[in-house]
Amino acid sequence: MKCAGIREAEVVLAGKTYKLAVIHSLANAKEIIAKIKSGEKKYHFIEFMSCPAGCINGAGQPVNMTPDYRKNRTKGLYEADKMLQLHKSQDNPYLKELYSSKLGDVGGEKAHHLLHTHYNARRRLKGKSMLIMDGKNDNRLEIRVCVGTSCYLKGSQDILHHLAKHVADKDLQDQVVVKATFCFEKCNKGPTIKIGNTVISGCDIIKATEAVDKAVEMRTHNV
Numbered sequence: 001m002k003c004a005g006i007r008e009a010e011v012v013l014a015g016k017t018y019k020l021a022v023i024h025s026l027a028n029a030k031e032i033i034a035k036i037k038s039g040e041k042k043y044h045f046i047e048f049m050s051c052p053a054g055c056i057n058g059a060g061q062p063v064n065m066t067p068d069y070r071k072n073r074t075k076g077l078y079e080a081d082k083m084l085q086l087h088k089s090q091d092n093p094y095l096k097e098l099y100s101s102k103l104g105d106v107g108g109e110k111a112h113h114l115l116h117t118h119y120n121a122r123r124r125l126k127g128k129s130m131l132i133m134d135g136k137n138d139n140r141l142e143i144r145v146c147v148g149t150s151c152y153l154k155g156s157q158d159i160l161h162h163l164a165k166h167v168a169d170k171d172l173q174d175q176v177v178v179k180a181t182f183c184f185e186k187c188n189k190g191p192t193i194k195i196g197n198t199v200i201s202g203c204d205i206i207k208a209t210e211a212v213d214k215a216v217e218m219r220t221h222n223v
């Protein structure tokens, strides 16, 4: 992946040097805040992004089951960016024309009214869940993996990938159905999965896989 978790730069504007930093993921944010508090680091501007590698791999991206999807998406976007001639919106002649002919001042009342948005919760999935693998039996054990923002940031997408592969490798598609779903209201304890009616928090790949295997075995033996 191209992005390191902590990137620093200096830019000179009107003869003055400004120190900038871009921080990806909250573990790096914690580290940099500690260094600022101790006086080891000083910046004029810091951009913090909670997701690894920033919005390119953020929780707002679609659920993706392709291997290496993060690496590929990052590579594709950086390559597309290299081919573009314009990198700053303020240099875009269409935007300049739009402001001069319709919107008025940048940051003015009309632009603010028409272009700014408000925060409201947006779900990554339409409906209650998204089916990850197909199968024939309607009476399958349901495994739901939360891909809500909090669980996503703690690695639930990797758990989803792994469980889908595990079920396929063990040829369990007609016994088990894997779904991506959204928020079991246990966000601070995630990643969270649900197997049948049992919600399991604090999952990692090993814990989730063992829980699935155990549930399948119990079902097979009608325990």
Ligand code: FES
Residues within 6 Å of the ligand: 146, 147, 148, 149, 150, 151, 152, 182, 183, 184, 185, 186, 187, 188, 190, 191, 192
């Ligand atoms: S985001 Fe997963 S339980 Fe809320």
